[in-house]
Amino acid sequence: MxxxxxxxxxxxxxxxxxxxxxxxxxxxxxxxxxxxxxxxxxxxxxxxxxxxxxxxxxxxxxxxxxxxxxxxxxxxxxxxxxxxxxxxxxxxxxxxxxxxxxxxxxxxxxxxxxxxxxxxxxxxxxxxxxxxxxxxxxxxxxxxxxxxxxxxxxxxxxxxxxxxxxxxxxxxxxxxxxxxxxxxxxxxxxxxxxxxxxxxxxxxxxxxxxxxxxxxxxxxxxxxxxxxxxxxxxxxxxxxxxxxxxxxxxxxxxxxxxxxxxxxxxxxxxxxxxxxxxxxxxxxxxxxSYRATVPELPGNRTNRFVSEYGLPESDAAMLTASKGIADYFERTVRLFDHPKTVSNWVMGELTREVRQSGGSFETSPVSPERLVSLLNMVESGTVSLKAAREIFPDLFTSGKSAEQIVEERGLTQVSDEETLEKIVEDVLERHPAQASQFKEGKQQVLGFLVGQVMKASAGKANPGKVNELLKRKLSV
Incomplete structure (x- = not known):
């Protein structure tokens, strides 16, 4: 039956x-x-x-x-x-x-x-x-x-x-x-x-x-x-x-x-x-008189996050499950108009630290303003995305600013084109075979050359800039 x-x-x-x-x-x-x-x-x-x-x-x-x-x-x-x-x-x-x-x-x-x-x-x-x-x-x-x-x-x-x-x-x-x-x-x-x-x-x-x-x-x-x-x-x-x-x-x-x-x-x-x-x-x-005191509820807020911010429905549902998380997200987006980037950080690094600390988003030591200062450094190329993620736990617990932590750890990313150009040229001189292979159509060797530049710069080179310079040099 x-x-x-x-x-x-x-x-x-x-x-x-x-x-x-x-x-x-x-x-x-x-x-x-x-x-x-x-x-x-x-x-x-x-x-x-x-x-x-x-x-x-x-x-x-x-x-x-x-x-x-x-x-x-x-x-x-x-x-x-x-x-x-x-x-x-x-x-x-x-x-x-x-x-x-x-x-x-x-x-x-x-x-x-x-x-x-x-x-x-x-x-x-x-x-x-x-x-x-x-x-x-x-x-x-x-x-x-x-x-x-x-x-x-x-x-x-x-x-x-x-x-x-x-x-x-x-x-x-x-x-x-x-x-x-x-x-x-x-x-x-x-x-x-x-x-x-x-x-x-x-x-x-x-x-x-x-x-x-x-x-x-x-x-x-x-x-x-x-x-x-x-x-x-x-x-x-x-x-x-x-x-x-x-x-x-x-x-x-x-x-x-x-x-x-x-x-x-x-x-x-x-x-x-x-x-x-x-x-x-x-x-x-x-x-x-109490109807006006009812806030925007999770279901409606989820739909708005999808339509207004262009977020996937899964992201929107997760962000709006808690009023504290949703409020934090919207305060951050008002300061840094990249909703998907903010969503990734709020659902990832920030949620992990809040849960581990037993706190809440309302009392998070990383305010929207402090998070945005870190995101601005990533966007401007001052620090790499990998380094930003590595220092986030310190940002959450130390009370220091993102700029201070980056400077103390020596994580400032090299984006100056003149400086990077010298490193790129040196790498190409030391690896002529790989340079020739790329020119012959073997695109996969580009990763090797990027890795050599990152190694030569002690990991401080801006990967995006490095890719751009290598392709420019190798296309000549």
Missing amino acids: TYEVVIGVEVHAQLRTRSKMFCGCATTFGRPPNSQTCPVCLGLPGALPVVNRAAVEMAVRAGLALNCTIGSRNRFARKNYFYPDLPKGYQISQYESPICEHGWIEVVSGTGKKRVRIRRAHLEEDAGKNVHDTGTTGSRVDLNRAGTPLLEIVTEPDLRSADEAVSYLKGLRDILMYLEVCDGNMEEGSFRCEPNLSLRPQGRQEFGTKVELKNINSFRFVKDAIEYEVKRQTKVLNEGGKIQQETRLWNLDRGETAVMRSKEEAHDYRYFPDPDLLPLDLEKEWIE
Whole structure:
């Protein structure tokens, strides 16, 4: 039997607010356990929640960027379940009236661009975290995360492969990071993705039984987990078994999924409107005022980089994946109007150094101005391209100017024609046989003669000038 894979994705994106969703506690990552808590996020009796305005604003901006309809009237609900990291016994979320609905984004699939529909995006608070230390018999609870504002974004079941799911997740993450509403850090849990998938016989319209996958903190693991689960479900169905609706964890060490619990339905959570929070009424004018704050998003910026700068689409996509890289590129191009050259340096030498240093393009010690000073030296022939690449790590770490590093290392390129002419003439006198061979049509010996000139000049001769002079001399 041939099966079609049907995938939907839920993403929990932590919003970049300074305080929690319903209280004033900080959301800083990595603080000592239970040091960022108060009666509200601890669920103590009598503590009342207050909505974080900044979280609502971020949700609206995200919804507009995701082409959603923003609900002018929405309300919070209690999602009831018991777990040790949920001290209230319920999670404040949104159910019947989410803040964002009916959106979409475009992703790149195997057949080109594809529109993935977003069913809803709603605000909710995060739960705490159970801590299971190796070598201990019990578990502990850290409630620093409890109450952290999340935007849960849910797609329709529009994805048909692991690659499409990863493409969607990368595109969504890029958008949220461009908006600066989420830092996208998967390792710290700021961007948590939970694919759910099912199989159905090819050509059938009815959906199969879906399985939700959790505990995935990288795009590579998303791909691996989905592909494993597709193989597992295919085997079960081909052997006459039935897929159970359940939640499964991705076991990285074993490279397989394992049952966590049976999958709950909405009615299992007994949703009801939170009596401590009034309905949230958003005026249309207020919503529209945020549309102007949505920046040019990655997809549109990619298209513009291709049309405006003449870049290959692969270059444009890589440059626009991060707002920091795209901004750096455009600032540099304004100073040095050679887009492809700038693209090569930004994607190559600069990206390598930024990653190795653990920094960012926004804080790069090589500013666009410093990079352009080096590129100008290459263009003018003051330094060779090879030498420029060799000194770039020093430019990145030393704080010295490109001119200073070139001078200290004695890498200034010889481009003076009179000086080079003497070296070329000397080389031709010492290698008459090769000179004759070139004149007889053996073009390949030119490389040998260029090499001899470079050797005689201790590598400082301008290769372009050397080629030009040799051809001129040999054509006489």
